[in-house]
Amino acid sequence: MTATPHKVACVEIGGIPIALSTCDQRFLDLLRQRYDGFLSSSPPEFELEFDLTDARAASDDDVRVRRQDDEWLIERGDFNARWNPRTGRGRVRQNANPYSLDSVLRILHSLILAERGGFLLHAASAICDTRAYLFSGVSGAGKTTMTRLAPSGITLLTDEISYVRPAAEGYAAFGTPFAGELAKAGENCAAPVSALFFLEQGPENRIDELSSAEAVRRLMRNILFFAEDKTLVEKLLATACDFVARVPIRRLTFYPDARVWDLVRNFDRRFEHNLARNFQGVPEHA
Amino acid sequence: MPENCIYIARSSAIAARALAGEMMVMNAADSTFFTLNEVATAIFQAADGHTPLTEIVRDRVCEQFEVDPVQAQADAEQFVAELSSHGILLVSNQPLAAEAP
Structure with missing residues (x-):
């Protein structure tokens, strides 16, 4: 046989x-x-x-x-x-x-x-003008809606599970085949992460700052992680703090029409360094 | 030693990190995540297993924050019970071995 x-x-x-x-x-x-x-x-x-x-x-x-x-x-x-x-x-x-x-x-x-030093995040992500933007939130917050509203020229990385790895300068987001409601795989490409937005739907489009502690709290609640392992949990927590120090994280309240993408495209990156000032040091594994 | 003395120690199965005045705590067993405010962080950091909770509240809470001692003790016991139920803190009426994260 x-x-x-x-x-x-x-x-x-x-x-x-x-x-x-x-x-x-x-x-x-x-x-x-x-x-x-x-x-x-x-x-x-x-x-x-x-x-x-x-x-x-x-x-x-x-x-x-x-x-x-x-x-x-x-x-x-x-x-x-x-x-x-x-x-x-x-x-x-x-x-x-x-x-x-x-x-x-x-x-x-x-x-x-x-x-x-990376993670999977319950978030949609897309590349706009060579930079990646992540949109995270609970089910129903608008992840798939954001991807549906994306204008032409936007490259969809995923509408459900974002893939984030440390890169030469900050972090990079990669496309994944893990699809949500859109039932469509992302493109197999990557770009440096420009910002992470936590989504909320509202009567108008606006971006609000989050404290670094609130940003870590929201980030940790949306990272996909299952292992019962103290060492790995410590690394993940260190990674989350490092990510918050390096990447602008905001609350994005949006009215579900295409204008929200204008806000995203014009997101002012000058705040990036302001966030970093609250943090000292990087995790050993970064 | 008072009969109702409570001793608290941090579990060894957690990861913790201070950030902007708050303590982020994650339980490795079930990935539950907590953020502690300044008062809770003071208690958490003093949870060495051999300092009674009453002493922690007196020295680390009442001396550093403007709080009513009786209310502070009650709040601390409630906080300790909650974190204990999630496996973040170990609680005993006997001194415990320190399990610093």
């Missing part, structure tokens, strides 16, 4: 190529279709091998991400995974549900990013 050979697709999100392997041709087709635009020929940094099951388990359970010896254990009703950050290899058991696949990838990226 011979083992069925694994077929591999390399998916590169945020500049991090991950090889996804499976024996199942239909599943491979599914992930190639789902991550079209993010498929890569780069040598993978990490590998995930998928064992498909027929079980139809619930996906609404809470996810649990914990460290056991050298491995991360990632468990939810619809999947369980083990991943060793030292070897870069992991194994996932799930059914062929693409939403489970998305969740596994998001959690894996959240672990990788936390180590590297």
Whole structure:
């Protein structure tokens, strides 16, 4: 008897190529279709091998991400995974549900990013005039609305999950295939982050400053992070403080029409250095 | 030692960082996130496991903030109970080993 050979697709999100392997041709087709635009020929940094099951388990359970010896254990009703950050290899058991696949990838990226001084943020993001703008908020705050109102010339990175990594000067936002209500993947490109706006809908368009503590508070509440791990939590908190020190963060109240984008485009960057004055030092891992 | 003495210590399973006069605290076990105001931060920072809460309130709260001592003690006990329920602080009627984050 011979083992069925694994077929591999390399998916590169945020500049991090991950090889996804499976024996199942239909599943491979599914992930190639789902991550079209993010498929890569780069040598993978990490590998995930998928064992498909027929079980139809619930996906609404809470996810649990914990460290056991050298491995991360990632468990939810619809999947369980083990991943060793030292070897870069992991194994996932799930059914062929693409939403489970998305969740596994998001959690894996959240672990990788936390180590590297970045994070996944519950936010829409787009590139305007070579700079990236992030729009975060609770469900219904207007993330998808902002992307729908975007004028031509705006490059959509995501309407749901923003990908943020430290860059030479500040932070960069990358496109992701993780779509929200828009049901459309972002463009696979990146740009320096110019500002993060926390969205609220109101009768007029206006931008208000936030205190640095309030900015960190809002940021932490919208970062996707699942790991029960003190060291990683410390890094994440340090990253959030560093991000607030380097990137202007504002409350954007907007009336849902296209004029809000004029406000975003004309956002005055001169405040950028004012925020930084409240902060001393940067995290060791930045 | 008073019979109703309360000792508090910071859990070892949290990450904390001071920012602009406030303390940001995150529980590593469930990712719950808290921000503490100045008074709460003073209590949190003094939670060494061996200083009674009454002493912390007297020395770190009443001496530094304009508050009524009785009200301050009541507020501190409520604050400690809340953070304890989220695993941020450990509470005992015996001295505790310090678990500084």
